[in-house]
Amino acid sequence: MSVQPAPRPRWRPPLGSWSMLFAAVILSLILAVIALVPLLPGYDPYQQDIFNSLLRPGSVVDGRIHWLGTDFLGRDLLSRIALAGRVTLLIGLSAVSLSLVVGVMLGLIAGYFRGPLENVIMGLADLQLSVPRILVVIAVTAVLGPNLVTLTVLLGLTSWVTYGRVARAMTLSLREREFVLSATTQGASSAWNIRRHILPNVLPQMLILGSYELGQIIVIEAALSYLGLGVQPPVPSWGRMISEGQDFLQIEPWLAILPGLAIFMLVAGTQFLSQRFTPEGMQDADLTALRKRR
């Protein structure tokens, strides 16, 4: 064939470098708030002051500046946003780690050993996908009651499917590669092969996937907390702050908007950046899921 294929532009991040800069800026900003605000004097997410509730951003009470104002109980909004961010990150990172470990393990086992085990694991994955993730969490929360540990474990256990599927697909192709075959002929055990040859090849992809999933988990956690089924008071959470702020939408919309903005900054920041490092063909976690399905 002598038609030069139209020189396809080399893959670039979908939105170019400006968006990456934007993502880096908003992510650093929100992370700075989460990390540094608790070090400031006057940080107190719990102290109520009914007489100074619903204050506007920048109000000063007894020499203490409420940079973002106060909520309906007079608590400092900036302090609460920072603490809620820590809680959210803690839940998100733990849940992602848990689901990553579970997903990679099941995916490696399914892809490496094949057989009935693979069918069981993949059947489980299909079953999992046939119920909306948030519904599973809601249903189990109904039974076990809402608390931080349950929530984290649940989010982790219901999010393994993406990793599992991709890890399995990668393992399927890796196990046929020369370096694995040659190791096998030299007497390497399955455990050795998986640890030395397959895992190191699968892991970078999984971490990228994890950084994308972190955003998804944060959104789901926020939604659950908004519904009153996630993080329980008095511990602050962005989702719950929005739900509390909804009641004051007419007089003080900032109460709901600021925590929403915090979620956006954290989620958009991590997702844009994770997109940047996702290789072509896997840019869309959804498309990846599609390929594994067909």
Add this chain to the structure above:
Amino acid sequence: MLRYILRRVVQAALTVFGVVTAVFFLVQLSGDPSALLLPPDATPEDADRLRTSLGLDRPLPVQYIQFLGNALTGDFGNSFRQRTPALKLVLERLPATLELAFTAFALGLVLAFLASLVVRLTRSERLRTGLLWMAFSLQAIPTFFFGLLLILVFSVWLGWLPSLGRGTPQHLILPALTLATFELALYLRLLNSAFLQEMGQDYVRTAKAKGGSRVRVLVRHVLPNAMLPIVTIAGINLGVLLGGAIVTETVFSWPGVGRLVVQAVSQRDYPVVIACVFVISLVFVLLNLIVDLLYAVLDPRVRYA
């Protein structure tokens, strides 16, 4: 074709079976319901009688079979709060949820297709980048927060649309738009890459060589091919859509299954929770089945596979 349908139907049935089994274990986890059902002054004999009448004294496998039978006949017991069958409560709410979900689904899909076609036809790189920016940003905003922003702008500030409840078509606009936004963002991104990929295919060149105009080549040849991945994603994504509906319904006090399940959970009304989980899963599995069959109609290569 027939074998394909058969295989998918069996698959769907197996999934429903799996869901019911999972729900059974969930019920086991929830512990002894007699404590919740009986008045505080009930005697231990009362509790035993109730357990016997509920079949809770039988061995687990028997209870499981019984539960399967009940689930098949749609009997999930009575709501703890309202003395009516749980399934009836759920089915009463189902039309509202379906109305919201379908409107949002159609809205998101149509808007995404229109936007993508316009991008392709104008070949405007600026428009394409702008839309992608929008899509990526929208996907980072939680559904409920976006709904709240819509309420703030259109109900609180402008006063154009109602923010709560169901009834008139105006009531549907904001919740549907909220739920559609996530769809829109997803499909915009997918369509963008699907179009880019399909435009480079050889059959597109053939269509041009036949003398087709740009619009014709795009609509008649590229679009049907670009739609295929979208249909599959739409199927997978129905779960997200229904999940989003649960949250959206709460934001807008939309009287659907989602709002029901959230209320039932906070009231520990297990039969209703279980019935909700069952119905939503069933709807999801059925819709997925329909989407897959639709895919087979759209893609001749699957039909005979």
Add this chain to the structure above:
Amino acid sequence: MSVPVLETRDLAVEFAGPEGPVRVVDKVSFTLDPGEVLGLVGESGSGKSVTLLAVMGLLPPTARIVSGEVRFLGQRIDTADETALQRLRGGDMAMIFQDPMTSLNPVLRIGTQIAEAIALHRPGLGRRAIAARVVELLGMVGVPDPEARSRQFPHEFSGGMRQRAMIAMAIANEPKLLIADEPTTALDVTIQAQVMEVLEEVRARTGSSMVLVTHDLGLVAETAQRIAVMYAGRIAELAPTEAIFERPAHPYTIGLLASLPSLDATGEMLASIPGQPPDMRQRPPGCAFHPRCHLGRDRTRCAGERPVLAALGDGRLAACHYAREAEAGAATAIPSGVGVAG
């Protein structure tokens, strides 16, 4: 003399590359007379397909015609607007592509795709008449049970059958010009001959002129009246088929002929051209072929001066400074037995 069906003059095409434009077709001039078949031969990347995509106005967005002109029945078409080109394409000017596996739309029925080619150029024709014509066309190209087959999808057709369907689509409006871009390359060897036969038969019946692009000299030998050999984006030699085979005047043509499997060559290693075709981003100075040429490798003129396509008489043209010398040496370089079949 009648107006040529197709004429290109000094056609040049450039692709946008990361390090500036790359010229992949340069100063290509040829004519195609009514009813004539011209073979366009060259290795991959020699610019032969790009030349014809340029003729059809189907260059990918990254490529453009930078100079020269293309005339169809005497009219400039390189400068024509898109609407005029759309009327020509598939009507008076049709193309058959290399890979029938990917060149047909997978989600549309074969009959629908052929019907589209008809309907686009005969807007007045009714559905029934179009359907009848589709069946007639499929029958013409030797698709058995054309009525039922027209309702099938591409994946239900074998490679050979798909290419027949492509041919049916191309001849649907009895084009004056057929462009066949390696029509049999993607097919099994056993199918190739059948498809070529069908192609030549329907071409003769519709009286179309044809440009047949291939890298297989043997294939054009039987079909083409004249052959143009392309190398590195330029025409190296253009001559009547018989002359190409009997008195080749360009060392590259001689090399190509020498690498043809011959009937007499019993187990002998095939002679071939040493080296690789040049990277189009770094075209050698002078004659692009000289680094691989047995005549020009050490000559300063070949390394310094670009040869132009010059007439040698009897309608033969060659772009070589030492064409006469090449011609004289050709007899020894080519194994006997290679020639025009039939």
